Amino acid sequence: MKSQFLPLAYWGSYRGSSIREDALNVIVTIEGKEAIPVRAIPLLTDWEILSPDVCARIFSGDDTLQYFKGMSAHRLSPDGGHQVMEQREWANWIARKLRACSERIEAAQASHESGYQQWRQESLALLPAGAFVWREAFEAAHKREYGPNCKRARFNRDTFNPTACELNYDPQHGPCENWRELVMEGFERLIPAPSKATTPAPAVTENASSAPMDGITTAQVAAIFDGLHYTAENWPKRLSDTKWLQPALLELGAAGGATSLWCPAKLAQLIHVRRQGTEKQKTLEALNKKFKNNSVLKPWSTDWNEHYEMFNDAN
Structure with a gap:
């Protein structure tokens, strides 16, 4: 009909x-x-x-x-x-x-x-x-x-x-650049958690950093950061061969990097500092919206908020 x-x-x-x-x-x-x-x-x-x-x-x-x-x-x-x-x-x-x-x-x-x-x-x-x-x-x-x-x-x-x-x-x-994220909005908690590292995780004491030990996968990066600097189809290639993104790499995976793990807070910071002029503040706000609305990013919100507060021109 x-x-x-x-x-x-x-x-x-x-x-x-x-x-x-x-x-x-x-x-x-x-x-x-x-x-x-x-x-x-x-x-x-x-x-x-x-x-x-x-x-x-x-x-x-x-x-x-x-x-x-x-x-x-x-x-x-x-x-x-x-x-x-x-x-x-x-x-x-x-x-x-x-x-x-x-x-x-x-x-x-x-x-x-x-x-x-x-x-x-x-x-x-x-x-x-x-x-x-x-x-x-x-x-x-x-x-x-x-x-x-x-x-x-x-x-x-x-x-x-x-x-x-x-x-x-x-x-x-x-119909829009972020249509995948739009369709799956509200279902983020149903997304399977990224695979655990095969090597034993270091012991964490009560006083250790609360930062998560795992990151998000290449596919999750592509979906979450679609339209921010790169489109979803370009993100996997850029993650594998772009030097300025490598500081966000937590673990290099197999399958051409498809199973690699990335720190989303660090990625967001790197994306932001690459922008120039008025686009820099616009990108900062767009990234901040991602961390506010996407539950997958919640474990890294503290790290991101520190960066946001430091660079937010609206304050």
Whole structure:
């Protein structure tokens, strides 16, 4: 089903926009069950169906899509549990925000294509972080609604193409530079911890530094620092051959450096000091936002905060 919000009604027919080439598997496991972040749903078919506004309508109780009727979204709780998101929350808050976003862009857009791209960038972020659907239930509803034996296929065999609606859980395109981080926002605690070093860790006394013994992997660096100095696809190569980044290396791993461990606080400091002029303060604020919002970086927040306080021109 295409989007019904204006100008979303015709935006929904477009596919793909980003030139990004690396993939992200969007499946997460919660209490032993596979789940899909709500923000990932529009990307599973390259925005062909189920755009953010359509998702909001489904979860608010709209019965236009017959086989998605009654499907609920869930939200991760800070205590590690999860709860069902009420239909009224979707109807009165999320769906309305999406409609307002669409109307604002339509009123100001210089061209249809520029407005469409802006809509995709902004609308995905308006879906709530940490919201998800159970994969099994979603796939069952999707198959009945868009599968090869659905009503669309039976009554429009000459025009309906079920492959256009197939689900791809490794999307390679997104509407903005940080789309991977945006999709996984709220699920950071579900990311597996980096592998432990094979050599015995030194003993830590009560008076020893509280700095973590492990770092983050090359893949985590690419995802977290995407768009900061390098893009996600360029980070792995830069980490392996750029001398000014090497002070952040904690442990050199195998597989071409894929399993290397890095200190994110040191990386952030190195990124910041490489910038010049007004970009330096902008980069500092962008990095600070990463450490505030990404729970993976929490163990290094003290080290980063010291650097931030020292160089923050806003103080």
